Amino acid sequence: MAHAITTTGLLRSRDLFVHDGNTLRRVRLSVPVQLLLLALAGAMLAWSAFAAAHFVTGEKPAPAAPVIVSDAARMQQLAAAAEQRAQAIEQRQQLLATMMAGGEVDPAALPKVSATKPLPAVVAAPLDRAAGRLAAEEAAAAAQLDARYKQAARELRKLGLSPQRLAVGGPFEPATKADPTFKALFNSWKRLDSLQDGVIAVPSDVPVRNASFTSSFGVRSDPFGRGAAMHAGIDLAGPVGTPIYATADGTISQAGWHNGGYGNLIRIDHGRGIETRYAHLHSMTVRDGERVRRGQLIGRMGSTGRSTGSHLHYEVRIDGRAVNPVPFMRSTDIILAIRDRSGRTMDQIAQGGPAKPTRR
Secondary structure (H helix, E strand, O other): OHHHHHHHHHOOOEEEEEEOOOOEEEEEEOHHHHHHHHHHHHHHHHHHHHHHHHHHHOOOOOOHHHHHHHHHHHHHHHHHHHHHHHHHHHHHHHHHHHHHOOOOOOHHHOOEOOOOOOOOHHHHHHHHHHHHHHHHHHHHHHHHHHHHHHHHHHHHHHOOOOHHHHOOOOOOOOOOOEOHHHHHHHHHHHHHHHHHHHHHHOOOOOOOOOOEEEEOOEEEEOOOOOOEEEEOOEEEEOOOOOEEEOOOOEEEEEEEEEOOOOEEEEEEEEEOOEEEEEEOEEEEOOOOOOEEOOOOEEEEEEOOOOOOOOEEEEEEEEOOEEEOOHHHHOOHHHHHHHHOOOOOOHHHHHHHOOOOOOOO
């Protein structure tokens, strides 16, 4: 009875789930099944010992009581080893599910190379099958994460941004020897996760909800009659007091008067060398050093500085160089898709995303 209590205390019914973000499979290992497998293994070990002793000495084996004690110890060891192996599979399942759901994963929790003793085939077989299916799911998940990263990288390059600019950190190098299969999966997840975090710096919204587009980016005739001049942004006209919004997360690097013709100017540093400028404002609702979020009200439209009427002069700069803001204003769905951690595609986000702001 004491032996039975000890053995079942090491075992419990298990549902091993394998999930790749799309399908879910279950491998059932009940306590009776585990006990049966262990009993068979113990019987095989006992029979091997009996046969060997009889063949070599021709004598009867040792008394029954010592053999029973020895078999009980072996079964306990097998149960503990099987428990350790099952726990390792469960840990990998949980980590895979967390990564595919976009959760946070602690690198210290990555499974290590297994150092457990080999199990008898009759015990190891169902665990080997579960581990094999899980390894296949991990490989499929890594391929899916890599495909999502490449798709996001292509879309960002269309905006003139490299993934390396936005992503932070490099491949994970564990202090201890992590399982190589899972390490590869983790690095695929980490690369995409870093890129998803980095796109908060991309100015992907419109700064004015309702406005008339009055001047484009590039060389144009100077409105004050001084010939052709480079226009470093776009002009969006509207009534005085029209709300102006931040187009990405960042920090206010300047909110005040600018003597160079901008009038009341707000500059937002989005990090990674990206900056936006909002000029000719009537009023400002933010201060230097303040953190702002994408879509946050930062000021109101006006006609201060070198201006011929109420409008917003809007710029996007990368490493100090002005670029055309229009492609960024059209990239809202793309950025939302990149940041989405459910695995939906760019098209799926566009079809089910937020309503576009109307423009006059």
